[in-house]
Amino acid sequence: MEKKTIDNVKYIFLDYDGTIIENAESExxxxxxxxxxxxxxxxxxQLLQLVMSSVEETIKNTANDKNLFEKFTMAISQSSRKSPEYWIKLFYAFYETEFDQLSRIVKPKKELIExxxxxxKKLIFASNPLFPKIATYKRIKFAGLEPEMFLYVAHMENSTYAKPNPMFFKEIMAKxxxxxxxxxxIGDTEFDMACEKVGIKFIHINETEKWKQVF
Structure with a gap:
């Protein structure tokens, strides 16, 4: 990365799984x-198949008249023949209570967290926005950070698109x-590399010296 490019950087987009935390998404x-x-x-x-196929449908749905949460609840409702209200109630009850238990497995990437x-620099939380705001904010706290540290936090309710669609990045830049x-x-997958399609420089989390220079 050229020195001039590093000097120009004012905004750092950050992925979560495999980046801010060391855990892979699968774990x-x-x-x-x-x-x-x-x-x-x-x-x-059965639940895994149902949710992940609905997530896939949500990512493919590029309509700009609904946010990702609306797209997801519509997709999972159609697949499960349970009402959107059923799923909304279940997920929010889960995120308010049991979801907190996941903090015990999170391994923050200490060097990056510091x-x-x-x-x-201005920070943008650019994990794939496939969790609603309540869960996204908790995930940030699981890593020992605070949502207020970020200029912008992408989540289901404020996002229309998901990675690897480059429109995910374009929407944030426009806002x-x-x-x-x-x-x-800064990320760890090809999904994160989609940023290059809208002109944002990508640095892999393994390129430690490069991202250290950016900060």
Whole structure:
């Protein structure tokens, strides 16, 4: 990364799973579905299939007249033949209570967390917005951070698109009136690399020296 590019960076987009925390997404989801299965009374594999297929539908749905939470509840309602209200009530009850147990498995990436806590750069929480606000804020706290540390936190209710759709990044830039050359994305997957399609520089979490320089 050129020195000039580093000097230009004012906004740092950050992924969560595999980036802010060391846990891979698969590890987090296994525990997540174990708890949600107990809460809902729906068998683990059936619930996993139902939720993940609905998430896939949500990601594919590029209509701009609904947010991701609306898209998801519509998709899971159609697949399960249970009402959107049933799912909304279940998920919110889960996020208010049992979801907190997931904090015990979270392994924050300490070196990155320290830089996040000290930087004067503007931070954007750019994990794939597939959790509602209540859960997203809790996930941030699981890592030892506070939502207030971020200029913007992407979650289901304020997002129309999800990664790897580059519109996810474009929507945030439009809302905050950002120029891509002022931004950098730190992440760990090809989904995060979609930022390059809208002109945002991507740094892989394994490129430690590069992201240290950005901070």
């Amino acid at each position: 987090f989801l296994k525990e997540y579905f174990t708890l949600l299965s107990k809460k809902s009374g729906i068998e683990f594999n 830089l996040i806590s000290k930087t004067d 905050l009136n950002l120029s891509p050359d002022e931004c950098v994305m």
